[in-house]
Amino acid sequence: MGVSKQRSAEHFAAEQLSEIDTHGLIERRELLRRASIFGAVATLGTFTGLVKTASAQSASGTVRVGLDSGAFTPILKTFAPEFKAATGLTIDFESYPLGNMYDQNLLSLRQGNGRFDTFDFWQNFAGDFGPYLTPLEDVGSLSALNFSDVAKPFQLLNYYQNKLVGITIDGDLFIDTYRSDLFEAPAEMAAFKTKYGYDLAPAKTYKQYRDIAEFFTRPANNLYGAIEVTNFFVYAFFMNHFVQIGAEKGVNYGEVFDAQMKPQIANDMGEEAIRRYIEITAFMPKDLAKAMPWDVGRQLYFAGHIAQANWWTDMAKGASDPAISKVANTVKCAQSWGGVTMLPYGRAMGIAANSPNKKGAFAAIAWIQQSANATRWVAETFTQSLMDPWRVSMFESPKDTFPMAAASGLADNFAQTGLAALRNPKVYLDISIPGTNQYMSSIIQHVQAAINGQVTPMDALQAISSEFEDTTETYGRDLQIAHYAEYRARMVKNGYWT
Template sequence: MRRGSIFGAVATLGTFTGLLKTASAQSSAAGTVKVGLDSGAFTPILKTFAPEFKAATGLTVEFESYPLGNMYDQNLLSLRQGNARFDAFDFWQNFAGDFGPYLTPLEDVGSLETLNFSDVAKPFQLLNYYQNKLVGITIDGDLFVDTYRSDLFDNADEKAAFKAKYGYDLAPAKTYKQYRDIAEFFTRPAKNLYGAVEVTSFFVYAFFMNHFVQIGAEKGVNYGEIFDANMKPNIANPIGEEAIRRYIEMTAFMPKDLAKAMPWDVGRQLYFAGHIAQANWWTDMAKGASDPAISKVADDIRCAQSWGEVTMLPYGRALGIAANSRNKKGAFTAIAWLQQSANATRWVAETFAQSLMDPWRISMFESPKATFPLQSASGFADNFAQTGLAALHNPKIYLDISIPGTNQYMSSIIQHVQAAINGQVSPMQALQAISSEFDETTETYGRDLQIAHYAEYRARMVKNGYWT
């Protein structure tokens, strides 16, 4: 029997979560707009936004949150029914292909200029298309960066000991070898210090794909392509096997009792508590680690581009409008108001405990003191902004696939790579199982249709200089 979806309902029902709904039956921007956000994105500032939004637009907005785990199932179900649960909703950007059939193209309701779309960083602009129509706009700019402890990396004794052992200077890693060496060097269980942290449960997909993509780039191939032109799996090969091997190797430099099943939230807390030297992780790690209210190492946090040639943009959130919304104009108005630079920046500027939103607009990176007011005095804000801009302007970027069935494809990777990490199967056995399930998912959706969707997505990436 085929495994169940990690993220909820089978991908044939694909769509993520809702953001704006209305009780009004009209299509004009009037009445009430209901906005649904997963609990990780729901913040106290939204309660401040609501009266401001009404004063500015005349519309009443109701923000509603729901657990992260319910994003996919509950919102997809409501999108397939007659009445929308929300007029607009947030979803992970790599599910635009799953939710696309149930979303309203934004340009059918309003203009991109109204959304201030040109200010969205180029890679984030490309993530939310379905059949060449924009069905979402980014509200959370996730990308991998290297968050490291400057008190360790700049320590003269540590630097001397590292060079004596490895023969080169201690600095933020630029290659896997350096990343691995640094992790080994700082792993000191007796002192409750470890050299790295990677998620080995739930979000396994993101970390496996990082290894897979970087190895492809190292070898000079079209990095990250998990299918060929006929949608045949391109993953059970030496690159995939080496990706899992590296992933398993990194678990030796994490707390032993958690290494084989490291949750994403626990990994962050370990870093905030001062137990991790470096983390190749989403930007929320740096945001939280630099917040003195929750982090013991806030004064010693710096960022650098992640090891490897390619900037990784896994996950991230977008806002879209339900096709079955009865107040699409109101939903668009709410999204446009949230996308105004000042409002968007205020959302990101919230503390880690209040908001997980990461910057996605160029203006946010160009105004670091406004985007990261708590960290501006230490110099972290400028450091973060410079690192983020460099990563987003990298000529080599990997954006996740976003086609129908992405939920199922990702779920296969998560399940079987996790089994390999735990030693239940060999890396190649895991990859062969993934390939078999990839084929099954492709046939479920229709191979010819999937070939067309993948070709469109790949062409969009290649046209913009990515994936090659």
């Protein structure tokens, strides 16, 4: 296949980053600095010496909270004293690189003395972390977490064996963030209509998305028509293409396994998903297109180099902040192209089963989940917090949730777009079964190899299928069948698959 099996995604990403030429769009030093902060070159070695024993911890009045440094470290100094004033408990925050979230926390959870009482994790790791987490309802009530206010899709992401083991604190979903100065310019509208035969507007189909990307790609002007991640977070963007194709064909979109856990990815839909992915890279900055990191993609948009971004909601939040964005006054949002709302990644908080202070951990989570605190969490500036809305009340009070965007009207636009997406009858929830990290890593590695032209799309898909089988056997096929059946039943019960 041309690519060794089961290599670390972080290692693979680091190799790609070391070879790219940014051609002045972003300084190379800044590119590598960001990679180190967010974990692209991080390894398990960073964990050495960081795990504290129980004897080294504070008394029961202290709650140890772990949060990834890529999202909200600056805001912790504000929240810690407020939490103590409200609860009488001391909160001890510690951060870790985003790329080490899985390795560091899983290693700690497997030890007798846990590093944290509560910590954040990607919601699709609920299946991997589930055996080591305490069901939230074993410690407190869902009403104390204001759970009914969590948007329905985000309610469903954090279950392990039908027990809620986490609650969302960051509501990532894909939306279309586009530049109104380009899309609504009379000259651009006329030229687009002449070339493609229909009106220029936010894309509703892949064809429209592709046409708009082609139309606005003007390298001589440092302007490009699209931006997608092709480094590390490849999984999310590949799955978006795969899911939308499934919906187009009227099948159970995003079902990567059958009922016996046999891979359902090395097929025409998978091949078309990679083909589309490769096609879109032609409308991105050439020397970054084959290894585009997520944070660099955002910076390119903020700098005014990108016309449209089918991306997580943090793109709109950052692009509307005039302190960091040159296009702050021209940002608008629309639902992403395709029939399905994508909810890849996003963060949750859970309680470690090896925590000696589970009541304190629940109190910390409940305090963050109070509507006023949660809204402040999202409303902070982009440099303070990357958190995206996950509660219905956040979308219903846009001026409080998106204060920077209120004056321009983007707050209402953003809120209406997000709420409509969450109420879409078609929603894709990432798989969250044991081994998800391994399944994801296989997709990341081999799809990126196909994007780079190292292997054909079908060779990549067959390699993924082979590694899927290996991972399933490692975890136990019968157990995996049961876990996947629970996931499928959750999708069907809530009407997302029919």
